[in-house]
Amino acid sequence: MTPAALSEASALARAGRQPELPFRLLLDSGGSLTMLRLLRVLPGKRLVGEAEARGRRVFAKVFLGARSEQHWQQECAGLAALRQAGVPTPELLAAAPLPGGGHVLLTDFLAAAxxxxxxxxxxxxxxxxxxxxxxxxxxxxxxxxxxxxxxxxxxxxxxxxxxxxxxxxxxxxxxxxxxxxxxxxxxxxxxxxxxxxxxxxxxxxxxxxxxxxxxxxxxxxxxxxxxxxxxxxxxxxxxxxxxxxxxxxxxxxxxxxxxxxxxxxxxxxxSVRECSLFSVERSFWRFSSVVRRHAERLAPVLADPDGVLARGSILKDGGTVTVARVQLGDGEVLIKRYNLKGFAHACSRLWRPSRAWHSWRAAHCLQFLGFHTPAPLALIEERYGPLRRRAWLISEFSPGPNLQTHLSPFADPPTAEANALRTLFAGLHAQRISHGDLKAMNLLWDGARIALIDLDAVVHHRSPATYRRAWRRDRARLLRNWPPDSPLHLWLDAHLPAG
Structure with missing residues (x-):
């Protein structure tokens, strides 16, 4: 392993999210701490990770910045309170100021945890x-x-x-x-x-x-x-x-x-600002947000979304949207580009959040609330200052069939699908979420659950009255997928929440 470079808290505070590893900090006891792996970084405030001190593997918190002493003291006091109350917490090994500024706290490293x-x-x-x-x-x-x-x-x-x-x-x-x-x-x-x-x-x-x-x-x-x-x-x-x-x-x-x-x-x-979960870039010409743990994998798409889309398998190429399935790394992603049909359409979209922006937030909202939808990975918007133009949404590819092809109109849905339908719509109903385009093609079956796709018209309603109107439209749209007298239509009409 490369010998660890000696660093100071002030330099680490300026290093952003990716300080060069390994690095070494002098301790006030005369020894040193070598940080081997970072588990969490709050830029300019805190570094948390696996380290080595006096030949022992430890869990280290390095407190940086103007309020480092306050947070370090709170950490020490909190751990002491847990120990006094008999609440299990890893053993405290050391807590001290750093000679070059900042503070450090070391606890036992639980390797198998x-x-x-x-x-x-x-x-x-x-x-x-x-x-x-x-x-x-x-x-x-x-x-x-x-x-x-x-x-x-x-x-x-x-x-x-x-x-x-x-x-x-x-x-x-x-x-x-x-x-x-x-x-x-x-x-x-x-x-x-x-x-x-x-x-x-x-x-x-x-x-x-x-x-x-x-x-x-x-x-x-x-x-x-x-x-x-x-x-x-x-x-x-x-x-x-x-x-x-x-x-x-x-x-x-x-x-x-x-x-x-x-x-x-x-x-x-x-989901639309720089933080530990998302990497966000803004300029006069462009906005992008990517799930941070997927940033390296998606780097080619972020650099040239049209080029990567063109190399994929085109699933839809309409006036307002182009969709392609693309092999990327060890998996497949779906790239959806929202197009501008002409000058009038472009002008109508300038001041509004793009459909990709809305789908991005809707997908994260659904996942947060426990609903199944292909994981949203990245959002890109072309901009001219505050004005918005084309946009791209990148998500995981879901290979499951849609319910239009998967379910037979001549029979009740199989038990697993029936349970999934009841669970999905009871949950959406309880949360007052409407889809806005509830075609059977926008419901995918993955063998265990139903995934919602095409989310740019999803609304999480505050008002029960507006939700009831939206749900009546959603319910009617879903039922129109099958003949009114078909067994599947009748089953859905009997088991969906009332309109």
């Missing part, structure tokens, strides 16, 4: 209430209950802050730990609000299965404040009613919905 986020990714596509998914969630909820019983909250309860190592589960990120009522259970309102942060990361379909998850939390949190989690007119707490599974309280459901709405709004804003 994986985050709950990584484990969840393997089961996220399973139906809500799935036993394997529940088995992943219940230990984290039990750990959260222990945290709340000790009077602590963790204000950044994303799944990446839970580490699974063998049979043990650890909570990390002391910077987000807050001591509310030390040694005493949290007040019910604070417990509900913090629990909602965790549960809001599950797709909305899981809201109907919370009664199977809450007992794990309540058993650790204790009786004094868990009654607020259950919708029980008799006031009986979860801890006192282990023989049954009460429904979650309206307060908890409202809190989950509020957090989920905020997270969705924040995520959609991130």
């Amino acid at each position: 994986e985050s709950l986020a990584e484990a969840w990714a393997r089961v996220a596509d399973r139906p809500a209430g799935d036993a394997a998914a529940q088995a992943l969630l219940t230990p984290a909820l039990a750990l959260l209950g222990r945290l709340h019983a000790a009077g602590l909250t963790q204000e950044d309860l994303h799944f990446g802050n839970f580490l699974r190592c063998g049979d043990a589960l650890f909570l990390v990120d002391g910077d987000a730990v807050r001591v509310i009522t030390p040694g005493q259970p949290l007040p019910a309102a604070r417990a509900v609000a913090n629990l909602a942060i965790f549960l809001a990361q599950l797709p909305p379909a899981w809201d109907a299965h919370l009664e199977t998850l809450l007992p794990a939390y309540a058993a650790s949190a204790g009786a004094p404040h868990t009654a607020a989690l259950a919708a029980d007119p008799a006031g009986e707490s979860l801890a006192d009613s282990a023989h049954r599974r009460p429904a979650p309280s309206p307060a908890l459901l409202r809190a989950i919905e509020g957090v989920r709405n905020w997270r969705l709004k924040d995520f959609l804003a991130k």
Whole structure:
């Protein structure tokens, strides 16, 4: 391995998202830290990764910038509070200022650990209430209950802050730990609000299965404040009613919905700005956003979208849109170019977000809420200052057949497809999402789920009244795919949400 170059916090703060690895930092004890692998970078603020110090593999957080001491002190105080409360967290090995500015915190490196986020990714596509998914969630909820019983909250309860190592589960990120009522259970309102942060990361379909998850939390949190989690007119707490599974309280459901709405709004804003998840470039002539982990793979498309599209297999070449299937790296992508038919059409699109922009946000919204759609990978727009011209949307290619060809009009849908149709439309109905062009060709079957495509008319309605009107149009459009007296048409009419 190349000898690590000696660096200082000030230089790392200027290095952006990709400091050259490995690099070495002097410690105030006289030794040094060698950063080997970066796991997270907040440019100019924080570097988190796998490192080596005094011949030992460690997990290192390097705090940079003007507020480095504040965040370092919060991290130290949070980890100390977790240890005092008996909440498992990796062992603290060192915490000190750096001689050249900045601060460092070292904890034990759990080589065999994986985050709950990584484990969840393997089961996220399973139906809500799935036993394997529940088995992943219940230990984290039990750990959260222990945290709340000790009077602590963790204000950044994303799944990446839970580490699974063998049979043990650890909570990390002391910077987000807050001591509310030390040694005493949290007040019910604070417990509900913090629990909602965790549960809001599950797709909305899981809201109907919370009664199977809450007992794990309540058993650790204790009786004094868990009654607020259950919708029980008799006031009986979860801890006192282990023989049954009460429904979650309206307060908890409202809190989950509020957090989920905020997270969705924040995520959609991130999808069009530079951040850890997306790489964004803006100029007078062009805008592009790409999912960061796919940026290297998609570099040829970002550099020359028309050239790559022309080399693909053209699936559609109409006046307003051109679609091609392209082999890229070890997989296939779909490139969809939104064209301008002429001067009048170009003028009508100048001031509006492009159809690609709308599809990009709609796809991310659907995925965030647990619906299936080909993964959106990149968005490109031609611009002239604030004016928009042609645009491209790049997504993963979905090879499944559409429902127009897959389903027979002369029979009810097979069991798997029937269940998928009911689940899809019940979910869209609950979230007040309309498609806008619900042809059967825009519904793909992948063998287990139905994927929505052609999303440039999708609307996430705030008003129930406007949604009902849009759903009536969607419902009628879907039914028109098959003869009115056909068994499939009649089955859909009977099983779709009412118009």
